[in-house]
Amino acid sequence: MGTDPISLIISTFAQLYIHIMLVRFLLQISGADYYNPLSQSIVKITQPVLTPLQRLLPKVGRIDISPLITAFVLVVALYCVLLLIKGYALQEGLGIVLLSSVAYTINAILNIYFYAVIGSVIISWIAPGSYHPAPQLIMQLTEPLFKLFQKVIPPIGGLDLSPIFIFLAIQLIQSQLAQLIIRLY
Template identity: 65%
Template sequence: MGQDPITLIIKTLGELYIFILLMRFLLQMARADYYNPISQSIVRLTQPVLLPFQKILPKAGRLDLSPIFVALVVKLGIFAVLIMLAGGNIQIDVLKLLIYAVVGILDSILNIYFWAVIGSVIISWVAPGSHHPAPILIGQITEPLFKLAQKVIPPIGGLDLSPILIFLVIQIIQSQLARLVI
């Protein structure tokens, strides 16, 4: 059966904004080029919402945690609105909802990395050394993962098997996260 259009719109818009918030956090974590046009767009889309939280929330070293916090709040808001639209009980277990939200955010981060690694591999085959802003950003996000994986599996005669290790680790973590919410 089809999904209610209102539910679909709320989930889609909410998850899209969560994606943008998480991208801002991951770009910051990877120390990606701030002056990349895509980075600038992400900052412009998130700054009005993040500004009040940046003043309140402490930084973890060089990392601004406000995008993660706001993504968590948006995820909780999506859950709350969907439960109300479904006519659910108002007496919701807040701790369980918070666990679902945290697991959802972690799963979203892992999905971003998964697709970024796939994108990076395809770009390395099709357009290595591209000067377009998107491949540059994807490379900057995935570079720390590749370096870490290459410490475990170094390139063998020009063949880099680190993406396979990254995919395996992502799948293992996602399967363990799924067990938390069952």
């Protein structure tokens, strides 16, 4: 949204925290190991912000939706702050801010999965069965996605083609999301 240093600093730190919040939500959905040291770090970083919301928002089944809602609210706040820094009135573009925030949140989730799948493929080549916390967490994050696609396209002769179709699905969703945003503007 801007090239001035203040906007860049605010945007960078806000986007980092938003992505950490979304990773917490995705790890929870995938059923990743809560006691993994990296999972514990993510929980410690996000818990101070989430504690009040967890009391207000109900769980959906076993899933706590407060990280997703918080990430969305942080995106809206980021866009509003950046617009105010640029000198725009919020009343004129609040609808666009909300739609852009939805698109940003969905796109961020897709990007997290995209890079997690790349990491998972590389880990399966270089260090399959690694006991390090980072590869374990990446594999746990992507495992439900792989299983979903393997139901449709099972491995052929030991070759798993599901990552290719996951990449295609992510690219297709992102392109449609971009077209939708272009039409709205």
